[in-house]
Amino acid sequence: MTLLDIKDLTVRIPGAARPVLDSVSLRVAPGEVVGLVGESGSGKSTTAKAAIGLLPTGAEATGTVGFAGTDVLALSGERLRAHRAGPVAMVHQDPRAALNPVRRIGDFLTERGATRARAAELLEAVGLSSPERRLRQRPHELSGGMLQRVVIAGALAAEPRLLLADEATSALDVTTQAEILALLRTLRADRDLGLLLITHDLHLAAAYCDRVYVMYAGRVVEERSAQALFTTPTHPYTRGLLSCSPTLGTTHPLHPIPGRPPSLSDTFTGCPFVSRCGEAEQACETWTPEGTQLMDGGTAECRVVGNRSAGRNGWAQPPSQSTATKEASHG
Missing domain, CATH: 1.10.260 (434 Repressor (Amino-terminal Domain))
Structure with missing residues (x-):
């Protein structure tokens, strides 16, 4: 059973050269913790807010945002208010902004x-x-x-079935962060609560999530189980994120991804990651992004990965750790 089922969601806003979200698909089942990771501006918060029908002013949306069989994008007025006040709740990054100080x-x-x-x-x-x-x-x-x-x-007052946590622990110290995450995990188990966890912290996502979606420039570029994503990352962007993330107990140098993510004023054709990717080929500049199905049930949106997996029963063979680190150092 799927609780939240977003399919091919594209969101455009006035004045932007590209979509805020571009054909995003995402699902959360009851009792499942799903992570959503990526750099700032990748579309994570907009994806979460779509689940409560809270899109930017003037936005035009296509696709569907399904919740327990109801298309949220089709709701309005009292039905939309009831949806936001009942089955779905959202916790934001700064709790002081949600509370009246007086x-x-x-x-x-x-x-x-x-x-x-x-x-x-x-x-x-x-x-x-x-x-x-x-x-x-x-x-x-x-x-x-x-x-x-x-x-x-x-957020729990209305007994929600889905909780959206948008960087809900990023402003807290490490000890308090662990306590809050342990609390959310307990609530998930006790209430069969679906949880969409938005975070910049890859290690946090690895520790607490069942599945993880990686977003870049408004697209989902990789979706895997947490274990598969962090042990055998497939998309060059995912490997780049991991190569520049420090890990306790290791001494290898960090390799940041060169360049910057595209802004909403940037236009491009082909793969949105092509200008920062060390594996990019000329054909990537005109390639129409599409997902490659992986043997473990996940997907990766990369032309090179798709070619690499040809003839291997849909399995995109990940590089060795040393190769991934070397490639990330070049983009």
Whole structure:
């Protein structure tokens, strides 16, 4: 069963030279943690917001955003408000931006439909001690980690089936980050909650996600199980991200991806990663991006990968670690 099912979603906004999202497909099942990674501007947050019908002003969208059999893009008015207030909830990066600084925590939770007793139960469920006292406090009296727990409690007030976490732990220290992620994993297990986790932290995605989507320039360039993605990355961009990500216990030098990701004012043909890719060939400049099916069930959107996999039953053979590192150092 699929809870969130985005198919071929393309989003264009006025004044942009290219789509914000370009034929994006993504799915989340109940009880599944799905990661969405990529550089800033790759379209991660827009993809998540599409799940609650929150697209940029003036945006034109094609494709479907299915949630439990309902096309979210077709909802409007009261039906859209009910969708945002019920089965789907979103937790943003900065919890202070979600809370009114002059109102009490109890006001924040009860305005989301919870009774005061229920609000206290939610605070206890997210690991906050003395919930009755917390309800009387204002945001400035709580730490960042405590506020993030409050925002998660607010998101859970309507018993959602899908939780969208947009960089929900990036502003927290490592210890608090681990506690919040452990909390989300517990809630997933207890409530059969689907979770879409947006993050820049590749190691976090590897540790907590079942599957991971890698985005670049508004497209999904690779989708694999977390284990497969981080042990045998296939797309040159994925390998580039991993080659410039530090890992404890290793001493190998980091190799940043050269250049910069394209902005919405940039136009290009062919593969969007071609100008930064060390494996690119001339044909990549005019190639129409399409996914290559991998034997493990994932996909990688790369012409070179597609050619490499020909005659191998759909399996795009990943390079050795040394080869991947060498290639990443050249782009």
